Amino acid sequence: MRAARLAEPRPASSYPLVVQDLDTPTAAQDEVVIEVSTCGVCRTDLQLVEGDLAAHRLPITPGHQVVGKVREVGSGVEDRHVGQRVGVAWIASTCGKCRFCLSGRENLCEAATFTGWDGDGGFAEMIVADAGFTYPLPDGFDDVEAAPLLCGGTIGLRSLRVSGIQRGDRLGLFGFGASATCVIQIARAWECEVFVCTRSVREQQRARDLGAVWAGGYEDSPPSKLDAAITFAPVGSVVVDALRSVDRGGVVAVNAIHLDRIPEFSYDLLWEERQIRSVANVTRRDAVELIELAAEIPIRTQTEVFDLDDVNTALERLSSGALAGAAVLAIS
Ligand SMILES: [Zn+2]
Ligand SMILES: [Zn+2]
CATH class of the missing domain: 3.40.50.720 (NAD(P)-binding Rossmann-like Domain)
Structure with a gap:
């Protein structure tokens, strides 16, 4: 599968992401593999790519506003099925047992991990996610419209x-x-x-x-x-x-x-x-409530769509303030 990889942070204008072929990922226990349809490009991705936000792991595939269909379900996953449309957001996992997790503040969990920062994100044809940190998406917005809702x-x-x-x-x-x-x-x-x-x-x-x-x-x-x-x-x-x-x-x-x-x-x-x-990170509850609100209001996003191969152009346009809406990669 193809993925846009960051090996070394540097200015977006120097086109730091390189699209490479990687092995097809598989789902371990409690995980799902998602075939990525779209992925939003957020300012946090830009800050990671340029080094303003220190990398947790290199090389890495950024991207944390992921929309796609479940392609494979790992053992122990009961409430996700192959073909289901889901989103993945910034928060990728939490410990589930610290005082923050137990008081509805998992965004402050000291052991939390983040999509596209600690683990590979959605600037790729596939992503592996903890099934408990994926969100079923209602009809009413298409894959391009849904992406910027997931982080922004x-x-x-x-x-x-x-x-x-x-x-x-x-x-x-x-x-x-x-x-x-x-x-x-x-x-x-x-x-x-x-x-x-x-x-x-x-x-x-x-x-x-x-x-x-x-x-x-x-x-x-x-x-x-x-x-x-x-x-x-x-x-x-x-x-x-x-x-x-x-x-x-x-x-x-x-x-x-x-x-x-x-x-x-x-x-x-x-x-x-x-x-x-x-405002630090988000909880899963924030994501679920936002998705409900977005369908109810409805929230309309404004987007500019790019191919995966043009991810650096998207980052550069975000960096220079040239975008006329949220940048979204249309991947498959
Ligand atoms: Zn973001
Ligand atoms: Zn915790």
């Missing part, structure tokens, strides 16, 4: 929860990529007023088209004080911009696995019980 959508939903946003509140989104595109649709369904700050004028227009009441640049403060904000841009100064925009008691949820330094800021900005909270 799921982490977006978790960010909304971490932000503490309530129905009808005023929400700020700082950065407007694939995840924010899902978040605005959920927030609108919850009747929130959404304010979007992003550098790109084209993204500002896209935000208004999706129902933002206001859109501007990072340096333009939203016209109303926000109840909560979520930052998506991988830039520390944006966290301070967001903090400046939230009202007393407001939360800034930082949706980033890797961020450059947050610049020093006056305690006055944090005073009055404002909070900054990071």
Whole structure:
């Protein structure tokens, strides 16, 4: 089977992924082999490929927004069957017995492993996954539409929860990529007023088209004080911009696995019980709930489709901000 492999992290512009032929994988106990139909390309993949996020294993096949059909079922797997359409997301396994796992916070499990970081991901014709970490996908979105929901959508939903946003509140989104595109649709369904700050004028227009009441640049403060904000841009100064925009008691949820330094800021900005909270990974429950919400609202994703052989082009376009939607690899 063909897979896009990273041997050594380097800039996306130098085309670091190489498509190679690998042995066909088989399913061990509790695992399934999935024939990959589509796989989304996420900023975390880019950060891993470029070395901003330190590799756990090399060489590795990145990709953690995988949609495909079960091709083989390992022993002990009862609730997945050959031919079933499933998704695989960022969280690949947890210990199942630590205090975090036992309290519904498996995203914080210290023994957790991650798709395309600890084990090979979905930039390939096949992937092996722990059956308990696969998600049956309802009809209503095709394989291309479903892929960006699995990370961008799921982490977006978790960010909304971490932000503490309530129905009808005023929400700020700082950065407007694939995840924010899902978040605005959920927030609108919850009747929130959404304010979007992003550098790109084209993204500002896209935000208004999706129902933002206001859109501007990072340096333009939203016209109303926000109840909560979520930052998506991988830039520390944006966290301070967001903090400046939230009202007393407001939360800034930082949706980033890797961020450059947050610049020093006056305690006055944090005073009055404002909070900054990071959003770390996702639980399986987040993924299941997002998939249900996505079908119900319904959440519409905007995508740009690439062949597996063009994976480096997809990463390069993501890196330069040239994408007009979430990048998705169409593999088989
Ligand atoms: Zn991701
Ligand atoms: Zn655990």
